[in-house]
Amino acid sequence: MNIQGKVALITGASRGIGRAIALELAQLGMKRLILVARDRHKLAEVAQQIESMGVETTILSLDLANSVNINIAIAQLWRNDGPIDLLVNCAGVAYQNTFLQSKLPQVQEELSVNLMGMYTLTSLIARRMASQRQGTIVNVSSLMGKVAAPTMATYSATKFAIIGFTQALRQELAPHNIRVIALLPTLTDTDMVRDLQLFRWVVPMTPEKVAQVLVAGLEKNTPEILVGWQSHLAVWCQRLSPWLLEQILQLATPGTKQPQDSLIKSFRAKIHRFGDWLLSGNMASLVSARK
Numbered sequence: 001m002n003i004q005g006k007v008a009l010i011t012g013a014s015r016g017i018g019r020a021i022a023l024e025l026a027q028l029g030m031k032r033l034i035l036v037a038r039d040r041h042k043l044a045e046v047a048q049q050i051e052s053m054g055v056e057t058t059i060l061s062l063d064l065a066n067s068v069n070i071n072i073a074i075a076q077l078w079r080n081d082g083p084i085d086l087l088v089n090c091a092g093v094a095y096q097n098t099f100l101q102s103k104l105p106q107v108q109e110e111l112s113v114n115l116m117g118m119y120t121l122t123s124l125i126a127r128r129m130a131s132q133r134q135g136t137i138v139n140v141s142s143l144m145g146k147v148a149a150p151t152m153a154t155y156s157a158t159k160f161a162i163i164g165f166t167q168a169l170r171q172e173l174a175p176h177n178i179r180v181i182a183l184l185p186t187l188t189d190t191d192m193v194r195d196l197q198l199f200r201w202v203v204p205m206t207p208e209k210v211a212q213v214l215v216a217g218l219e220k221n222t223p224e225i226l227v228g229w230q231s232h233l234a235v236w237c238q239r240l241s242p243w244l245l246e247q248i249l250q251l252a253t254p255g256t257k258q259p260q261d262s263l264i265k266s267f268r269a270k271i272h273r274f275g276d277w278l279l280s281g282n283m284a285s286l287v288s289a290r291k
């Protein structure tokens with residue numbers, strides 16, 4: 001996608017990854033950025049930074065959990081602003097809890113912001129893109145949309161759903177010349193993860209790096225953009241050996257103070273079995289099958 005001179009709407013633009021994406025797109029020569037989130041004050045700060053780069057901005061202070069408000073805001077936007085070339089659905093919330101202790105209001109918030117908010121906004125903007133016969137939609141999922149993690153059941157469920165939503169829309173909207181892409185960041189150093197107990201051994205990325213990977217993926221027309229080597233490793237590990245990934249996730253999950261002896265013993269036994277399986281010639285047949 002050629003970014004120069006285009007108009008983008010970015011949700012979650014007040015902070016974190018959405019803000020970094022807005023700043024990256026501004027640097028690359030977008031004509032106008034429409035910045036969406038609830039916190040008008042923070043949006044105004046981001047808008048000021050962007051306007052100092054010579055890029056026009058519009059602020060939309062909007063609660064994406066409220067579909068009526070989304071409809072009203074987008075109707076106003078069509079009256080005052082021109083067409084949108086790029087939609088980045090980045091706003092999201094995450095709560096961490098064991099499933100048995102999960103709290104219904106938090107579950108509902110995750111479902112309404114991460115899924116229904118994205119759905120409502122996308123349906124309004126995609127219709128307009130279809131009549132323009134061009135557009136690009138980026139849905140921000142997560143590595144947890146490929147590899148579900150204990151203590152994040154609802155969040156993982158919403159991020160898996162975003163991958164499915166994106167795959168279906170990609171096929172449906174292609175005849176209208178609309179591209180639909182999923183972005184899958186791994187752990188990123190933002191407000192979202194400040195209150196979470198982090199999974200062991202995962203090294204956080206910066207939001208700026210995530211934004212750069214997105215732009216590179218947009219240029220290469222990548223349909224699913226994985227961010228960072230840890231994501232690629234986890235997804236490959238899940239394809240080749242899902243049980244191994246499950247064991248690693250169990251050991252990495254916060255709250256498991258020390259890996260228990262029994263867990264380590266079963267992990268070792270499975271590693272041995274995996275080694276035996278490889279040595280028994282299965283690896284050679286796997287490699288020749290791939291050729």
Ligand SMILES: NC(=O)c1ccc[n+]([C@@H]2O[C@H](COP(=O)([O-])OP(=O)(O)OC[C@H]3O[C@@H](n4cnc5c(N)ncnc54)[C@H](OP(=O)(O)O)[C@@H]3O)[C@@H](O)[C@H]2O)c1
Nearest residue numbers: 012014016017037038039063064091092142187188190192
């Ligand atoms: N951080 C990570 O490790 C990570 C990893 C993978 C994927 N992601 C995904 O990346 C996206 C951005 O996350 P982040 O880390 O940048 O989180 P963040 O720093 O907490 O930012 C979340 C953004 O979403 C907006 N938002 C939250 N609830 C909203 C609502 N009801 N209505 C409108 N806007 C709302 C927030 O703005 P206001 O509070 O001003 O409304 C803020 O701009 C999310 O979809 C997240 O799932 C994050």
